[in-house]
Amino acid sequence: MRLFHTSDWHLGQNLHGQERDFEHGCFLSWLLGRLNARQPDVLLIAGDIFDTVNPPVKAQERLYDFIVNAHEQQPSLTIVMIAGNHDSGSRIELPAPLMRRLRTHALGRVLWLDDGQLDAERLLLPLPDKHGDIRAWCLALPFLRPAEVTGPILGDNYLRGIGQVHEQLIAAANRKRQPGQALIAISHAHMAGGSVSEDSERSLIIGNAEALPASLFDASVTYVALGHLHKPQKVNSEERIRYSGSPIPLSFSEIAYQHQILEINCAGEELISIEPALIPRAVNLQRVGPAPLAELLLQLNDLPNIDLLADVDRQPWLEVRVRLDEPQPDLRQQIETALQGKAVRLVRIGTEYAGKGDGEGGENDDGLIDLDQLSPQELFSRAWLDNYGSEVDEQTLKDFATLLQDVQLEGEQP
Incomplete structure (x- = not known):
């Protein structure tokens, strides 16, 4: 069995106010070509399909056009996609009945039965090959929000709730599969030991919770397709537990590495x-x-001049970082004047002042903080310090994180 693993598309994302639809369109066209060339049995999309819980219409059209085109091109292809922390679980699942006709499974939430047991059946998906024979089972694990894994029956321990989901789902999968069938997990989570990409990954740490251990996936799971961390990587050097990374650089901190998808080949239960x-x-x-x-x-001034025959949509996005001895009121004007006729698109000016160290932490040309560079927790901590003159305590941070999750859940309703 051959599978493709991709994640963190972030359709609808803006880079400092500039939309990325052209880049996403290029990626999806390339992916269609790759699917046609390699003919995998399964495409796994491991969360953060959209950049926000209420994505623009154009972003939704991109996703559903891709699914239709992939199905028309390769009718035997199975697609599995899960919600990430940027996604609305209910929105991802809303068109699920229609998408199943296109051999596409969309999972956004975990549900529990009245006896406190996980509704594992809806999270276990058969993965057939092109002949229709079931070669593997997919364990679909969308981003697990606290409200989904805690409560009167489950208890208040978030990490313990996550552990119960994994234990019960893996046990159910092992009961269901036949000899020679692989278990393929798809999950959106921050695993311990993973290398974070600055600026573009929303923290998944809830209160005082830590990143998740790779031991959640026991040896019976052949491969774990992860989403959330944008840099392609193994987890704790385990070949079978991988982040595919995002398909395009979502911030300037992601310039240095090559973006990719992963092709996984299995023979029976063995990862080849x-x-x-x-x-x-x-x-x-x-x-x-x-x-x-x-x-x-x-x-x-030394940057290349505009080529009138070149595609404007392919001009690089530019970030300019300048060191100053004192404020320059006309800084932006000087930079924009220098860039006239140049084949780049300016999206950000960052400044740092002599004696104040590296201003990489989001300072703009007015010496202020770019709010989109700070997490809600960081903004709350700064506001607390400004108002009360002391660092916020851990319990208050935990309470804020819980409140934030409640607000995000309310915002997910389509």
């Missing part, structure tokens, strides 16, 4: 190979600086 397929970058992200203003302006 995992091969990356590198995704062509439709639009480059480019940084200039940090450097003193005079030096920086010279560097900007």
